[in-house]
Amino acid sequence: MKRFHVHVSVPDLDASIRFYSTLFGTEPAVVKGDYAKWMLEDPRVNFAISQRGGKAGLNHLGLQTDSDEELELLNGKLQQADLSTHAEKETACCYARSNKYWVTDPTGIAWETFHTLGEVPTFNGEEEAAPAGAVAACCTPEAPLARLATKIPVKPAAGCCN
Numbered sequence: 001m002k003r004f005h006v007h008v009s010v011p012d013l014d015a016s017i018r019f020y021s022t023l024f025g026t027e028p029a030v031v032k033g034d035y036a037k038w039m040l041e042d043p044r045v046n047f048a049i050s051q052r053g054g055k056a057g058l059n060h061l062g063l064q065t066d067s068d069e070e071l072e073l074l075n076g077k078l079q080q081a082d083l084s085t086h087a088e089k090e091t092a093c094c095y096a097r098s099n100k101y102w103v104t105d106p107t108g109i110a111w112e113t114f115h116t117l118g119e120v121p122t123f124n125g126e127e128e129a130a131p132a133g134a135v136a137a138c139c140t141p142e143a144p145l146a147r148l149a150t151k152i153p154v155k156p157a158a159g160c161c162n
Contacts (some may be wrong), residue, residue, distance in 0.1 A: 002070070003039075005046040005062035005112065007094075013051040020049065021121075032095060035123060048094060052123070062112035071115040076102045078113070090102055092120045 010016040017036050021027050024047070028036040037048040046064050047100040065071040078085050078101070100114035 001044070001066055002074075003044050003046050003064040005048070005064050005114075007048045007050065007059040007062070009056050009059045010049045011053055011056045013049065014154045016049050016051075020047065022131060030095060032123070033096060037094070050123075051095070058109065060110040060112055065113065065115045068115050071099060071101070071113060074113050078103055090117070092122070093124050095120055095123060 008016075008115065013036065013114075017028060017031065020036075020038065024038055024040055026040070030037040034052055035048065035050045037046065039046055046062075050059070056073055065074060069105065075085055083103050085103045088098075088100045088102070091100060095119050097117045098114045100112055101115065103111050103113070105111055105132065106159045
């Protein structure tokens with residue numbers, strides 16, 4: 001079974017933890033000095049926020065799988081849809097060790113498909129968590145996003161919420 005993943009960059013981690021804890025009705029499963037994550041069952045979402053010096057707002061979306069086999073099946077579907085993916089195996093990111101693939105949707109939003117293998121003590125392998133305001137390269141694909149652009153044509157929207 002897959003779990004939807006959303007990662008949002010935030011300017012104030014404490015205020016965002018209070019807001020999302022109230023919204024979700026539960027405290028985060030993981031809290032670090034620059035990161036928090038809720039593993040929600042209703043809806044089934046891996047929702048993460050981080051304060052890593054990047055632009056506030058949507059960082060990326062994704063699908064978390066329960067196994068490497070499911071991850072490979074999902075990546076195969078993306079390949080069949082003529083989408084170019086970028087693999088990262090045994091990578092450390094967001095206090096976790098994962099196998100993952102990155103792809104970019106037609107609007108330029110990064111999507112991560114991943115299977116979590118375990119926890120790591122730091123955000124992306126550095127000795128200590130980066131101080132607030134520091135920019136880290138974690139949670140974005142190593143390859144430039146432009147290289148991962150989809151070949152599926154995009155139709156312009158006619159109006160709101162169509």
